[in-house]
Structure formats: C-alpha cells, structure tokens
Amino acid sequence: MENLGIDTKLLIAQTVNFALFFFIFKRFIAKPFARYIDQEKNKELEKEKALKVVQEEREKLEAKSVKLQAQMKQETLKVISEAKESASKVREKILEEATHEAEEIRDKAKKQAEEEKNKVYKEFQDKVLEMSLVLINKTFKDVLTDDFKKKITEKILKSSSDNISIS
Amino acid sequence: MKLDTSLKEDLRRFIRERMKKESEKIRVISAYKLNGHDKDLISKKFPLIKSRVVVYEIDPDLLAGVVIKYKSKIIDLSVKGRFKDLKNTLYELD
Numbered sequence: 001m002e003n004l005g006i007d008t009k010l011l012i013a014q015t016v017n018f019a020l021f022f023f024i025f026k027r028f029i030a031k032p033f034a035r036y037i038d039q040e041k042n043k044e045l046e047k048e049k050a051l052k053v054v055q056e057e058r059e060k061l062e063a064k065s066v067k068l069q070a071q072m073k074q075e076t077l078k079v080i081s082e083a084k085e086s087a088s089k090v091r092e093k094i095l096e097e098a099t100h101e102a103e104e105i106r107d108k109a110k111k112q113a114e115e116e117k118n119k120v121y122k123e124f125q126d127k128v129l130e131m132s133l134v135l136i137n138k139t140f141k142d143v144l145t146d147d148f149k150k151k152i153t154e155k156i157l158k159s160s161s162d163n164i165s166i167s
Numbered sequence: 168m169k170l171d172t173s174l175k176e177d178l179r180r181f182i183r184e185r186m187k188k189e190s191e192k193i194r195v196i197s198a199y200k201l202n203g204h205d206k207d208l209i210s211k212k213f214p215l216i217k218s219r220v221v222v223y224e225i226d227p228d229l230l231a232g233v234v235i236k237y238k239s240k241i242i243d244l245s246v247k248g249r250f251k252d253l254k255n256t257l258y259e260l261d
Contacts, residue, residue, distance in 0.1 A: 129257050133250060140230045140246065146199045152231035153197065156244050157208045 192220045194236040198229040198245070209233065213242075 144152075170178075193216055195201070195209060201223060210216045213235060226234075232245035243251075 126258065129254065133254055137230070137247075137250065141227070144198075144230060149199045149231040150205070152246065153199075153205060153233060154208065156232045156246075157205075157212055160212060160244060 188220070190238050192222050192237075194222045194224060196224045196226050196229065196234040196236070196245075198225070198227055198231050200225060201233075209235075 193213075195216075197205075201209070206223075215237070219237075228247060230246040230250075232248070234245050234248065235242045
C-alpha cells in the first residue's frame, strides 16, 4: 500500500473524518434542511391553494360584475326609452297647442284686418260722398241762374200735392 | 225801479200778444226773390198762407225750391233739403 502512495493512517483518518462528517451532516444539517425544504414546499402548496381560491373568487366576482353591468345597461336603456317616449308625447302636445294658438291668432288677425279694411272702405266711401255732395252743391251754386232756380222751384211745387196742411 | 202792477200786466199782455203774432206768422224762405206767380203757386199748395201773415226770406244756400216754416212745423221743398235726404239715404246704404 505504501508503494501505491496510499497512507493507511491518513486513509483511516479520512474515512473516520468522512464518517463523522456524514453522521453530523445527516443528523444536524440534512434533516433540518430537508424539514426546512418540506416546510417551504408546504408553504408553496398552501400559497398556490390560496392563490387558486383567490383566483376563483375573482373570476366569480368578475362574472357577477359583468352580469350587473349588463343589467344596468338594460335598465338604463329602458329608462332612456321611457324618457324619450314621454318627451315625444310632451313635444307633440306642445306642438298641438302652439298650432292651435297660432291658428287662433291668425284667425283673429284676419278678422281684425277685415274689419279694419271695411272700416277704412266705409270711411273712404263717406268721404267721397261728402266731397261729391259738396262739389255738386258748389257747382249748382255757381251754375244755377235765377231763371233756372225759378223753373226748378215751379217744378217742385207743381209736383207736390195740392192743399198741404201745415197746421 | 219798481213798476206799477197794472203796467206790468200790460207789458206782459203785450209781449204775449206779440209772441202769438210771431208764432202765427208763416215764413217762406226761397233761394231767390219770389214773384207774384210763385207766391200764387205756393198759396195754391198751402191754403193756410192766405189767412196768415207771411214773411218772405231769401237764402241762396237753398239753391232752388222753398222752405215753409209755421210754428214748429217745417216743410222743406228745397234742393238743399233733397240733397240732405239723398246724403242720408246714401249713408244708410251698405
């Protein structure tokens, strides 16, 4: 063995050393370490479980939220539709009333204009008549001679009835 | 100045008689001066003229014809009166 270069004592010492190291390692390092690794593994598993649960909850909440949103949208559309209908009815009513009022005003204005026109026409007629009579009067005054007046007077007297009573 | 009662009475009587005379008068208004023929024609149409006092007046505005006034009655036979009637008739027409 010495010819091979192997020291027996060293070998034995190394073997004992290694055995000691192995024993100490196994007893005081490997087991706690393994325990620690197991603990960490378990922790990881629990974390994963918890995460899964949280994810499931999240998914449920999302689904619920989507459902609620759809419901809200539907409700909103319904309210908008009702409001539109109501506004449309109110608008029609206002339009009808306004049309009716406008027609009344128009008829009244028409009637007033007609009355005004008739009044002006009557006034004009009266003025023309008055002017005509004034002109005739003036013309007669200028044109009638005494002879003519006499003839007219005679004619008037002859045409009236006899024996008129003035008492 | 106080008047005697009898004088007052006389005055009243005189005024009354004067007014009566005035009211008994017939006024004939014409557009020109009437001659005898015209007056005869008028008295033929109005016999009362013969028994009353007649006052003849001239009003050129009458144009022609006569207006006879006696007390509160008026008979309008003038052209002016005819024009007035015509005017009223035309005013009444619509």
